Amino acid sequence: MKLDEFFVTGDPLIYGADVSIILSMIGVVFVLTKYKKWGWLWKEWLTTVDHKKLGIMYILSAVLMLFRGGVDALLMRAQLTMPETEFLDSTHYNEIFTTHGTIMIIFMAMPFLIGLMNVVVPLQIGARDVAYPFLNAVSFWTFFMGAMLFNISFVIGGSPGAGWTSYVPLAGNELSPGPGQNYYLLGLQVAGIGTLLTGINFLVTILKMRAPGMTLMRMPMFTWSSAITCIIIIFAFPVLTVALALMTLDRIFGTHFFTMVDGGMPMLWANLFWLWGHPEVYIVILPAFGIFSEVISTFSRKNLFGYKAMVYSMVIIAALSFVVWVHHFFTMGADASVNSFFSVTTMAISIPTGVKVFNWLFTMYKGRIKINTAMLWSLAFIPNFVIGGVTGVMLAMAAADYQYHNTYFLVAHFHYVLISGTVFACFSGLYYWYPKLFNHKLNETLGKWSFWLFMIGFNVCFFPMYFLGFAGMPRRVHTYAEGSGWFELNAVASVGGVMMGIGFVILVYNIYYSIRYEPRLTTGDPWDARNLEWATPSPVPYYNFAKIPEVRGLDEFWRMKKEGKKDLDLKKDKLEPIHMPDYSGVPVIMSTFLFISGFGLVFEWIWMGVAGAIGVVITMIMRSFDPDEGYHVEVEEIKEIEEHVRREEA
Amino acid sequence: MAGNNHNKFPWNHVLGFIFSIVLTLLAVWAALYSSLSITAIVWTIVTLALLQAAVQLFMFMHIGEGEGKAQKGTIYFSAFIAVVIVAGSIWVMNAMMHSMM
């Protein structure tokens, strides 16, 4: 391969990216060296197994990916604002919607939610860490390396361009030659390992590490939603693993799973992809439901209405989410029995979803509602998500879907559920739990500005798309004709897109602003909230709880406050040494080898793929021989830390 | 739990082993040497395979030990998922083949 094929050339946008990537890398290296922070970075972050730090790194990466995906989105809007624009050619446009979709779902939505799960779940259940802290670090680093692998396609080798769904034959060797599509396959494969491990890790954590007295039916709703999400992850991700592996075999080793010749079956890819893909959309919505439940209950000053109904509806959603996948390809032309069956199951899934909406409404009913940015995101979720859900049911009618399928109507549907569901939840959760991590709130004024801009912008951008769909505009076209009549609505949508962009920039600026100017907290419970994560002081000591709390019912922390009980009385309570896991450099090194292996396969350099894999095996063996006993935090040290974070004397 | 019968002869394992050999041979007989119809053969050998899987799970893998309930729950749910994936894919993909012909 020649050098000018290896690096993507010939496009000013990409040269610009090259320069900015190199400059920011030099900048980072410079800052780290100047302030002698390399050791700190390695010791405190790269080797950490602390769920809170991993959570922060997840969220940080997710925000970064939201930026990249957002830039992709704005480029698309720029291209579509007016008919017959020649800003991006069709190949380029294809690449951008592909990386946009993939990044947003796999590298933004999931890590953001998993990051919040990392931060919150152990605290909510009164645990000192997750069940397998080491594995948790492996999860993060494989996700991170997968994300990096996918993202460098932009400057090295070329981006994938067959859509986030990567249907064959378009994604096959003949129509997508070169490394682009391989990046998609291997980036997702590497990140998928991490996601599966997270699923197992958090499910065991939730099943086995709850504080004494916290029965299943006393778990906070976010913990419940995380548990259900984990179950879906555990059984859905292996399907993706196989599907990706089969396409990789097709592309690199000449097999015939999805090819047009020698018996291959292109639609089998669609079948496998959506067997994972539909459960996946529930993986990104259920934790969001959990976040909304927490926020709405806290700021309505009431316990969650219909707790049991909430739990059961999630269980039903989880089971049903595995039996609806065909609604994504009704138009394949399966016979009527198949389409009717999947039409019915799809509509059935909206019933438990509807139940939940009513539960949130009743939670607020007669509550003393407090409006702040976290709550605004949750409030806005309800009506917007209902629009997305109702149009989903329209799509679920197989016969009608022949009309809507692959038009902008579909694009509007899934953005309504994904943005007002998942993205609003991420922001709501970020504003809500931020003080727990950083000991200050995010600024409210900036928060409200960013909320209103983003929320209105979102509707301005996506509501017109329903009508573009009715007017027949297909998705994934890079331009449209003058006479099509689609110009006005597209222009409106682009205005909305810009508003969302500004909203996002304000959000990021808010983080910077708040670090500098927001007052530091004097309490671990700034919102007067209900669950155990708020019983800890802020910032949370690395072992979370000096004394594991005892749980007697739902909303335990609320009960403690009512009874005037403190979670920890430094003068009276007897402390015991705490066992904590050791930090380890293995996860980041092992994931780097995975990255190397993946990179080799992308360019079909088999030797490099094998070399990386050998590196992975060696690090795994090293790990197996590592006694990994952890260490004990002595009582004296715990006392000192608690006195400091609680600002009181023992 | 296997607590106090550590020193006994491993009946469980020996029985399990005999079962698995017998079930295998039965399946071979049903498939290759019986005069059952094809549908009957398929049902028979699939049933025998499921029985054999149960033998492994309960007699060799001690599924009821430790977190028995959660472990069984996991395996039962994964069996449900396996049926959805296998039967579902066959059904959906074949339905397409028919309607295209």
Add this chain to the structure above:
Amino acid sequence: MGHTETIDPNKPLEYQTEKSRLNILGFWIFLGAEVALFATLFATYFVLTGRLADGPGPGELFEIKGVLIETFILLTSSFTCGIAIHEMRRGSKKGLMIWFGLTLLLGLGFLYFEIEEFIHYVHEGATIQTSAYWSSFFTLLGTHGAHVSLGIGWMIMILIQVARHGLNTTTTRKAFIISLYWHFLDVVWIFIFTGVYLMGMVM
């Protein structure tokens, strides 16, 4: 993460620590994920059955004799693996090592016959690139075979650790978990034997 672990005489050594109990449960859940993984491979195999292009069909190539040898070797290895854990629970380090050693040998024997079989098919003109059917055949069986190979390497690692440190809460837990993995591969094989070979010869 419990700090003080008390020994419970009614439980085998591998269940004595909190960490062990968590790991064993986690491994069962991992096996659940493996079920989904193999189910997807089986689904692919069944959907692509009969799509032979110009290549040979399974009925022409499968021979019950070789398949039965492989099957009995693997079934026996599952049995020896079970006995190894039984010995471990009796506190016999030597017993564990001998029976695990036997299991390893049988595992290697299985791989030998499987590779032999694959080579035979390739000679007969059925490679992974021949047709959709053979792609799915080799991928399903290859994934199982790769799991067996991994299991062999893993079991060797555990044997080294048992030899070095004897039977303690850690080594017994690791030995128990690898045994679960090994039995699981046998379960998968049962379905390969039934779904691929027997059905392939019937149809």
